[in-house]
Amino acid sequence: MSEQLPPQGVRLDSGEFTGIDPRIFTTSPARSPQIPTAPRARAGGTVEMTIDGTPVTVPGDFTILEACRAQGVDIPTLCTLSTLTPEGVCRMCVVDTGSRALTPSCSARVGQGMTVWTDNERVRHSRKLVLELLASSVDVDLAGPELPDGSIARYMAEYGADPARFGPPSAPAPAGARDAAEAGHHSAPDGSVAERVAQPVKVDNPLFVRDYAKCILCYKCVEACGSDAQNTFAISVAGRGFAARVSTEFDVGLAESACVFCGNCINVCPTGALMFRSEYELRQAGEWRDEDQSVTRTICPYCGVGCTLELHVQDNRIVKVLSPLDAQVTSGNLCVKGRFGFDFVQVRAKGSDREA
Amino acid sequence: MDLRIADIAASTAEREAVDAYLDPRVGAARGGWDGGERNIETDGRVARGGHEARSHRDLLLPALHALQDRVGWISPGAVAHIARRLTVPPAEIFGVASFYALLSTTERPPAAVHVCDDMACRLAGAEDICRRLEAALGPAGHPNPGEERAWHRSPCLGQCERAPAALFTIAGTPPVRVSTGPIDAPEILARLDDGLRTRADLEALEGPIGTAATPERLERLRRLAPQAGQSGLRLLARVGRVDPTSLADYLANGGYRALGEAVAAGPEHVIAEVIAAEVLGRGGAAFPTGRKWAAARAAEARPKSIVCNADEAEPGTFKDRAILEEDPFALVEAMTIAAFAVGAERGFLYLRGEYPLAEARMLNAIDRAREKGLLGRNILNADLAFDIEIRRGGGAYIAGEETALFESIEGDRPEPRSKPPFPVEVGLFGKPTVINNVETLANLPHILLDGASAYAALGTPGSRGSKLFSLSGHVARPGVYEVPFGTRLGDLIELAGGVRRGHQVKVVNLGGAAGSFVGPDRLHMPLTYEHAKAEGVTIGAGAVVVFDETTDVLDILRRIAEFFRDESCGQCVPCRVGTVRQEELLARLIANRPRGTVADELALLDELGRAMRDASICGLGQTANAAVASGLRVGGLLP
Numbered sequence: 001m002s003e004q005l006p007p008q009g010v011r012l013d014s015g016e017f018t019g020i021d022p023r024i025f026t027t028s029p030a031r032s033p034q035i036p037t038a039p040r041a042r043a044g045g046t047v048e049m050t051i052d053g054t055p056v057t058v059p060g061d062f063t064i065l066e067a068c069r070a071q072g073v074d075i076p077t078l079c080t081l082s083t084l085t086p087e088g089v090c091r092m093c094v095v096d097t098g099s100r101a102l103t104p105s106c107s108a109r110v111g112q113g114m115t116v117w118t119d120n121e122r123v124r125h126s127r128k129l130v131l132e133l134l135a136s137s138v139d140v141d142l143a144g145p146e147l148p149d150g151s152i153a154r155y156m157a158e159y160g161a162d163p164a165r166f167g168p169p170s171a172p173a174p175a176g177a178r179d180a181a182e183a184g185h186h187s188a189p190d191g192s193v194a195e196r197v198a199q200p201v202k203v204d205n206p207l208f209v210r211d212y213a214k215c216i217l218c219y220k221c222v223e224a225c226g227s228d229a230q231n232t233f234a235i236s237v238a239g240r241g242f243a244a245r246v247s248t249e250f251d252v253g254l255a256e257s258a259c260v261f262c263g264n265c266i267n268v269c270p271t272g273a274l275m276f277r278s279e280y281e282l283r284q285a286g287e288w289r290d291e292d293q294s295v296t297r298t299i300c301p302y303c304g305v306g307c308t309l310e311l312h313v314q315d316n317r318i319v320k321v322l323s324p325l326d327a328q329v330t331s332g333n334l335c336v337k338g339r340f341g342f343d344f345v346q347v348r349a350k351g352s353d354r355e356a
Numbered sequence: 357m358d359l360r361i362a363d364i365a366a367s368t369a370e371r372e373a374v375d376a377y378l379d380p381r382v383g384a385a386r387g388g389w390d391g392g393e394r395n396i397e398t399d400g401r402v403a404r405g406g407h408e409a410r411s412h413r414d415l416l417l418p419a420l421h422a423l424q425d426r427v428g429w430i431s432p433g434a435v436a437h438i439a440r441r442l443t444v445p446p447a448e449i450f451g452v453a454s455f456y457a458l459l460s461t462t463e464r465p466p467a468a469v470h471v472c473d474d475m476a477c478r479l480a481g482a483e484d485i486c487r488r489l490e491a492a493l494g495p496a497g498h499p500n501p502g503e504e505r506a507w508h509r510s511p512c513l514g515q516c517e518r519a520p521a522a523l524f525t526i527a528g529t530p531p532v533r534v535s536t537g538p539i540d541a542p543e544i545l546a547r548l549d550d551g552l553r554t555r556a557d558l559e560a561l562e563g564p565i566g567t568a569a570t571p572e573r574l575e576r577l578r579r580l581a582p583q584a585g586q587s588g589l590r591l592l593a594r595v596g597r598v599d600p601t602s603l604a605d606y607l608a609n610g611g612y613r614a615l616g617e618a619v620a621a622g623p624e625h626v627i628a629e630v631i632a633a634e635v636l637g638r639g640g641a642a643f644p645t646g647r648k649w650a651a652a653r654a655a656e657a658r659p660k661s662i663v664c665n666a667d668e669a670e671p672g673t674f675k676d677r678a679i680l681e682e683d684p685f686a687l688v689e690a691m692t693i694a695a696f697a698v699g700a701e702r703g704f705l706y707l708r709g710e711y712p713l714a715e716a717r718m719l720n721a722i723d724r725a726r727e728k729g730l731l732g733r734n735i736l737n738a739d740l741a742f743d744i745e746i747r748r749g750g751g752a753y754i755a756g757e758e759t760a761l762f763e764s765i766e767g768d769r770p771e772p773r774s775k776p777p778f779p780v781e782v783g784l785f786g787k788p789t790v791i792n793n794v795e796t797l798a799n800l801p802h803i804l805l806d807g808a809s810a811y812a813a814l815g816t817p818g819s820r821g822s823k824l825f826s827l828s829g830h831v832a833r834p835g836v837y838e839v840p841f842g843t844r845l846g847d848l849i850e851l852a853g854g855v856r857r858g859h860q861v862k863v864v865n866l867g868g869a870a871g872s873f874v875g876p877d878r879l880h881m882p883l884t885y886e887h888a889k890a891e892g893v894t895i896g897a898g899a900v901v902v903f904d905e906t907t908d909v910l911d912i913l914r915r916i917a918e919f920f921r922d923e924s925c926g927q928c929v930p931c932r933v934g935t936v937r938q939e940e941l942l943a944r945l946i947a948n949r950p951r952g953t954v955a956d957e958l959a960l961l962d963e964l965g966r967a968m969r970d971a972s973i974c975g976l977g978q979t980a981n982a983a984v985a986s987g988l989r990v991g992g993l994l995p
Contacts, residue, residue, distance in 0.1 A: 129963060
């Protein structure tokens with residue numbers, strides 16, 4: 001997620017509206033959207049531990065990941081997010097605490113006298129294999145540790161991951177085939193190709209698409225849709241093993257499901273599997289240009305809650321709306337209006353160069 | 357919780373199936389939907405029962421079973437009905453239902469057979485049965501158009517002493533669920549053809565209670581536990597000697613004396629004895645039972661639970677079935693002793709869905725015990741209140757992992773939790789829980805009656821007592837055998853009649869799919885936890901599958917790789933994708949089409965195995981490579 005806001009907001013280049021100060025859309029540096037909070041209460045005092053050979057003292061209720069990051073130690077993560085309950089499923093963040101198996105640092109707590117190795121051969125090996133297994137089965141082109149930013153490529157290089165070791169990719173599954181998979185026996189592979197989750201994109205509504213060929217099954221969307229944020233429960237993980245997938249009941253379309261189109265799942269998706277329809281269509285047309293986009297922080301105009309919006313703008317049009325996870329009011333969550341109800345901004349008066 | 361539930365009506369049969377199960381348990385509370393009073397004037401709705409219904413999430417899996425048993429699949433209308441009754445989101449119900457192999461979320465014929473194609477059944481011609489069924493009915497799981505019979509491949513059904521085995525599930529009222537064997541394709545087809553006759557025949561053959569000492573029953577018993585009736589047995593002492601449906605018979609054969617001793621001596625004494633006996637968990641992990649109990653007793657949160665793990669799904673393992681089917685009261689008593697020792701009020705027996713006879717016998721035993729006041733309040737006039745509920749698994753190996761088992765009981769997808777916290781602190785329903793394997797619990801009465809020192813006199817310093825082993829494959833008399841720890845592997849195989857005349861042992865699988873293979877050079881190995889560890893193998897839950905020189909071991913290894921891929925829950929990356937890559941790699945080796953050299957492939961398999969062992973969440977992923985790797989090594993199978 002971009003923390004660097006552009007100095008200027010959206011420039012309205014239509015001659016019709018020159019009377020409005022364009023700075024209305026910028027974030028005032030004088031007033032932070034953050035409401036100050038009391039420092040997080042720390043139960044249990046502090047513990048002494050060793051991270052990569054360095055003795056440190058950290059709060060006793062820290063996760064190992066928090067402790068390491070507080071020391072400036074970089075640990076790659078995919079499935080963890082500050083606003084969601086740690087699931088500990090991607091296994092990128094594993095560290096060596098001397099136990100029989102490696103420990104997921106995102107969910108395991110620190111302990112007195114604990115010795116943690118974050119970058120030894122054992123850790124690096126597992127991270128490398130996790131990256132290779134993911135990249136050999138999922139389209140990770142857009143994947144980043146948090147929101148899609150492609151930075152998984154940096155980790156692939158850093159750990160020397162070579163997904164091609166497992167063979168050439170399999171052909172995509174026909175539409176619906178993965179959703180029809182039942183638990184139990186599958187047809188035996190011949191090993192000539194590495195099976196992938198590749199399948200056609202689900203485009204069943206005007207607001208966002210679901211490209212499960214990009215899904216690493218981090219569970220974040222399920223958590224955001226469920227009790228971690230939205231309490232809508234439109235989706236769940238269904239099936240099991242390699243056939244496990246995020247699904248509505250019986251794979252019904254989102255419009256028939258409980259989905260309320262808040263888009264909070266898009267906000268937490270780290271791989272671009274969940275994507276604004278506007279972004280998807282620009283990418284399909286080859287017109288998506290990250291480098292030409294500005295990100296403007298503003299407040300949602302609809303109700304009095306005051307959710308923070310981050311407008312992603314390309315060619316003077318809003319192409320997607322995210323919300324910063326550290327926004328105090330709703331921690332990155334929006335409703336359908338704030339997330340998708342931006343068309344009115346783009347209605348231009350007749351005669352302007354960009355008519356609606 | 358505000359749910360959006362599709363407006364799809366359930367059929368009468370579906371509603372009846374679900375309501376017949378839920379009504380006695382949820383009572384008048386019919387969820388936030390049916391239970392709400394509508395007040396037009398205030399435009400309000402008073403929902404009664406919403407919270408109460410939500411608190412019954414753990415009834416989800418049994419309600420799904422009720423549907424599957426009655427109509428043969430879980431339809432969208434049925435899901436909507438359960439969603440309303442239990443206030444569970446439909447997407448989550450689908451997530452749960454689609455996890456289990458014995459539940460179907462697509463319409464299938466009511467008459468189905470599940471054919472075991474794992475180790476012992478493969479040796480006994482399972483693939484031939486599958487070919488014949490495919491020719492007659494169409495591909496597994498996809499019957500020909502108009503076909504009213506379905507067949508499925510199944511992982512090990514735990515009937516290895518009578519391979520090849522099959523599980524019939526014929527939906528209806530009442531439903532038929534029977535695991536049986538040995539069986540061939542013509543008999544399977546005949547039984548599927550006539551559901552009613554099959555129901556009568558199979559129930560006469562296998563139960564549900566079937567206690568009459570018919571020649572068929574005695575033959576079955578001799579196959580299951582060839583030592584039945586011999587003296588000197590502990591765990592199998594009553595097997596074949598008592599009527600497993602009669603509490604009176606159990607009491608006349610020493611039943612409930614141990615609970616009497618326990619109540620007289622007090623819980624601290626019981627735990628001290630279990631610690632002194634040094635009994636190790638028999639489910640495969642060999643964790644000291646006494647330490648587990650002491651920790652659970654020390655935990656403050658209430659209510660505590662005792663869970664008996666009877667989800668015996670490790671391929672080649674069927675030893676718990678002998679106790680469940682033939683000495684069920686012993687398990688009821690042992691769970692009650694455990695409850696007394698740790699201060700637990702609730703008991704759950706999580707039983708695999710492929711064991712319908714065991715389910716009937718355990719249900720009967722629990723009912724008879726409750727009738728006589730041996731479950732319920734003031735048991736033996738002591739300050740002891742305890743009861744046991746049976747929960748049936750749905751065809752998921754991973755549900756035998758202890759924390760996945762909790763998730764399954766709670767009505768969630770059986771995905772293992774990260775540990776710590778451990779079950780003794782945060783277990784079932786988030787409360788302190790002791791979870792023990794069937795065989796572990798079956799040891800308790802002997803510890804209490806004979807004393808810890810007498811108990812520990814049997815076995816070795818690192819492995820006290822006796823152990824049940826499930827012998828199958830190329831042995832003359834497969835079955836469940838009880839021997840003292842320290843018995844040599846070769847002697848155990850001899851006890852089962854040895855390999856066929858004129859044949860030799862090629863490899864032996866110890867511990868099932870999660871175990872490892874050893875060669876004939878290890879037949880001298882004493883079967884103990886400490887020797888196994890020193891040899892770098894595991895005895896796991898005691899599966900011993902013997903393969904003679906006629907075996908295509910690569911085919912067995914390919915099936916094990918396939919098994920792990922089928923049974924992975926899919927939660928963590930190393931296991932979800934690693935098991936797929938392992939199966940693909942093995943397929944290349946078998947087809948002699950390696951990527952690069954064979955040595956390259958073996959090196960890659962080793963790298964894969966390390967990452968799965970190091971980085972997987974639970975024991976399934978951590979052991980998914982062990983049998984394959986050891987099988988390739990021991991068998992000397994590759995050029």
